[in-house]
Amino acid sequence: MHFDSFSDFIAMGGHAFYVWWAYGITFTLLTTLTIVSVRRKNSLLKEIAKRAQHEDKLKQMRKDKKTNESKT
Amino acid sequence: MWKWLHPYAKAERSYQLASTLQPWFAISSIVLLVVGAVWGLAFAPAELYQKEYYRIIYIHVPAATLSMSVYMAMATAVLISMVWQLKLADAAAAAMAPIGATLTAIALITGAIWGAPSWGTSWVWDARLTSYLILVFLYLGVIALHNAFEDKALASRAAGILTLVGVVNIPIIKYSVEWWNTLHQTATISKLSAPSMSSEMLWPLLTNILAFALMIGALTLVRFKNEVLARNAMRPWVRELAAKVGDK
Numbered sequence: 506m507h508f509d510s511f512s513d514f515i516a517m518g519g520h521a522f523y524v525w526w527a528y529g530i531t532f533t534l535l536t537t538l539t540i541v542s543v544r545r546k547n548s549l550l551k552e553i554a555k556r557a558q559h560e561d562k563l564k565q566m567r568k569d570k571k572t573n574e575s576k577t
Numbered sequence: 578m579w580k581w582l583h584p585y586a587k588a589e590r591s592y593q594l595a596s597t598l599q600p601w602f603a604i605s606s607i608v609l610l611v612v613g614a615v616w617g618l619a620f621a622p623a624e625l626y627q628k629e630y631y632r633i634i635y636i637h638v639p640a641a642t643l644s645m646s647v648y649m650a651m652a653t654a655v656l657i658s659m660v661w662q663l664k665l666a667d668a669a670a671a672a673m674a675p676i677g678a679t680l681t682a683i684a685l686i687t688g689a690i691w692g693a694p695s696w697g698t699s700w701v702w703d704a705r706l707t708s709y710l711i712l713v714f715l716y717l718g719v720i721a722l723h724n725a726f727e728d729k730a731l732a733s734r735a736a737g738i739l740t741l742v743g744v745v746n747i748p749i750i751k752y753s754v755e756w757w758n759t760l761h762q763t764a765t766i767s768k769l770s771a772p773s774m775s776s777e778m779l780w781p782l783l784t785n786i787l788a789f790a791l792m793i794g795a796l797t798l799v800r801f802k803n804e805v806l807a808r809n810a811m812r813p814w815v816r817e818l819a820a821k822v823g824d825k
Contacts, residue, residue: 507620514619518629523694527633527687528618531640535792538679542799549803553810553819 602795609788639789644680672800678716
């Protein structure tokens with residue numbers, strides 16, 4: 506361990522401002538990118554499911570229309 | 578000899594392979610990122626002149642170096658897509674652009690924070706910083722082009738052309754510190770001769786570079802899978818996956 510105490514470690518030899526901002530911003534950016542990337546899968550699959558349902562509905566409507574027309 | 582590769586040209590097979598690899602990359606990168614951060618922040622010795630704030634090196638250098646590697650990987654994917662018409666390569670290129678953009682942002686911000694105490698300025702228009710800023714704009718342009726067209730194939734072609742043109746900037750960034758007088762120092766580890774750095778500082782740095790590389794791998798796999806899903810939305814296997822999520 507390079508530092509004598511935990512408060513020494515936090516103080517970073519008087520340069521805490523620079524070190525912790527750099528690490529903090531990096532951590533925030535990488536976490537955000539990860540969360541956005543991981544979540545995208547679910548939202549994408551939901552969109553695709555919705556589209557598939559919509560297409561099925563249209564198909565059903567077309568079929569119903571055809572059977573109605575053949576009745577009359 | 579290379580025939581075993583052929584099935585992976587199919588989107589579903591590649592998606593499965595990416596799913597298998599993903600946890601390995603994710604776990605190893607998280608472990609190494611923690612080890613690298615603790616090593617760099619708490620155990621590496623202080624630098625002679627900069628004392629403690631040199632520790633920014635452990636994120637600045639991995640982000641900056643690998644942002645250029647990601648760009649070259651993206652350009653390679655584009656080239657493969659253009660030469661062999663492999664659509665999956667487009668998905669890979671599109672997956673990498675936002676990762677590279679994030680890395681360039683990290684490198685610029687940590688560089689600016691580091692520059693304040695060491696150079697007395699956060700920004701100068703020297704060759705290294707300026708050519709690197711162009712890399713940020715190249716990434717942003719590639720992302721914008723990927724999102725500019727409804728048709729993914731067309732979008733990838735447009736973004737691909739910009740990607741390939743932008744490759745010229747990579748050697749300019751790399752050699753800017755040698756070709757011109759820059760405030761930024763010359764290479765310390767990525768050169769032909771031995772690294773001019775004590776091994777007590779070098780090892781944590783190499784650990785962090787490996788950690789970042791694995792993290793980039795994990796993120797690329799996650800985003801690649803998303804791109805494959807979006808580009809194959811009409812396929813039955815994607816519809817099946819979607820139906821499972823839609824039911825919940």
